[in-house]
Amino acid sequence: MNIPLVNLDELKSWINILEKLDLNFAELKDVIPTVNRIFNLYAIACPVFPPPIKIYRAVKWNERPTNIEQLIHPKPECIKTYSRCNDIGVTYFYGSFNWEPTLFELRVNEGDYIVLSLFQAIDNLELTPIGFTEAVFDRLDSHRTPHPEARPKNVEIIERDSNKIVDEFIAESFTKIVNVGEEYKYKISVAISKFFMCNEHIDGIIYPTISMNADSENVALKPESVLHKLQLANTVYAKVGKNNGFFYQLVPEFISNRVALNGDLFWAKVKNHKIENGKTVVEGIF
Numbered sequence: 001m002n003i004p005l006v007n008l009d010e011l012k013s014w015i016n017i018l019e020k021l022d023l024n025f026a027e028l029k030d031v032i033p034t035v036n037r038i039f040n041l042y043a044i045a046c047p048v049f050p051p052p053i054k055i056y057r058a059v060k061w062n063e064r065p066t067n068i069e070q071l072i073h074p075k076p077e078c079i080k081t082y083s084r085c086n087d088i089g090v091t092y093f094y095g096s097f098n099w100e101p102t103l104f105e106l107r108v109n110e111g112d113y114i115v116l117s118l119f120q121a122i123d124n125l126e127l128t129p130i131g132f133t134e135a136v137f138d139r140l141d142s143h144r145t146p147h148p149e150a151r152p153k154n155v156e157i158i159e160r161d162s163n164k165i166v167d168e169f170i171a172e173s174f175t176k177i178v179n180v181g182e183e184y185k186y187k188i189s190v191a192i193s194k195f196f197m198c199n200e201h202i203d204g205i206i207y208p209t210i211s212m213n214a215d216s217e218n219v220a221l222k223p224e225s226v227l228h229k230l231q232l233a234n235t236v237y238a239k240v241g242k243n244n245g246f247f248y249q250l251v252p253e254f255i256s257n258r259v260a261l262n263g264d265l266f267w268a269k270v271k272n273h274k275i276e277n278g279k280t281v282v283e284g285i286f
Contacts, residue, residue, distance in 0.1 A: 005160075006041050006162035008162060011038060018031070018034055018169075018188060021188075023184050023187045026187065028082075028087065028190060031187050032191045035192060038169065038170075042162075045129070045149070045150070045151070045152050047126075047129065049124065049125045049126075050121070050124050052122070053097075053121045054097065054118060054120055055095040055097065055121070055219060056095055056098065057093065057095040057096075057117050057119065058103055058115065059071060059115050060108070060113070061114065066264060067263045067265060068232055068264075071117045071232065072093055072223075073091045073223055073226065074091055076090060081183045082187060083190075084174070084186055084189050084190075084193070084220070085197070086190065086220075091223060092197075092221060093221040093226045094218065094219070096216055096217065097216060097217045099116055099118075101212045103248045105209070107180075107211075108248065110243070111239065112239070112240040113238070113240070114238060115236070116238060116250070117232060118234055118235070119230045119233065120231055121231075122231050124229075125221075126202055127219060128205045129150035129151075129207070130171060130174045130205055131171045132147055133151070133168060133171040135168060135171070135172065136171045136214065137208070139172075140175070140208065142213050142214035170192050173188045173192065175207065176189070203225035204219055204222055206218070234257035235255070235256050236255050237254040237255075237256075237267070238250040238251055238252040239251040253270055254267040255268055256268070
């Protein structure tokens with residue numbers, strides 16, 4: 001099958017419009033159609049991650065949660081602002097393939113109490129990779145290079161100039177560093193997320209951890225994928241200790257690895273933990 005070529009000048013003009021937008025005043029509903037235009041004939045490889053892949057999620061809680069619902073994605077009505085993937089009133093499960101990035105993403109401080117949970121996939125997760133370009137990794141001063149699986153070589157449509165132009169634009173737009181109070185700057189990344197998340201075959205998006213220099217991966221998962229494809233392995237209620245520049249120390253106080261049929265959590269006091277190379281070690285989760 002012959003796939004028609006994309007008009008590069010027209011594609012660049014749409015990208016130019018997006019780059020010049022004043023996102024403080026532009027409405028998301030006006031951003032979305034322009035973002036959708038640049039995806040015309042765009043192709044992307046979506047790796048499948050088989051079980052039992054591990055995904056960590058951290059949530060700030062001053063008191064121990066009582067039910068598993070408090071560990072996963074918040075309720076839609078609680079989402080009052082944009083984030084990297086979600087619109088206002090839209091909820092996703094944000095997590096990481098390693099536990100350390102979850103604390104940096106939360107912007108925790110010494111003395112905060114958090115719940116750090118380990119989930120495991122019980123079915124294949126099909127994730128759209130965004131941000132795995134050399135330009136992004138260089139800008140974020142990463143200590144590694146992008147995964148080749150995110151942009152496979154020798155695939156004609158993926159190697160097209162038009163595809164590479166879109167790749168670079170969405171990678172840069174999606175991985176921008178956004179300060180607290182400036183969440184309106186997420187509007188383009190939210191529009192990008194909406195385009196991919198509406199695909200019923202996609203479970204979510206995988207992208208480099210911005211707060212840790214792209215040295216790990218974050219994921220944003222659809223609530224229905226969390227419900228059917230993730231299982232809680234265990235969770236720790238802990239106090240945040242010092243940050244040595246690379247890792248936070250944690251002082252675990254309670255651990256739970258049992259969940260009742262109604263979702264209630266059974267907690268047990270942590271008796272022993274240790275810190276190795278600045279990292280907290282609790283058997284079964286870290």
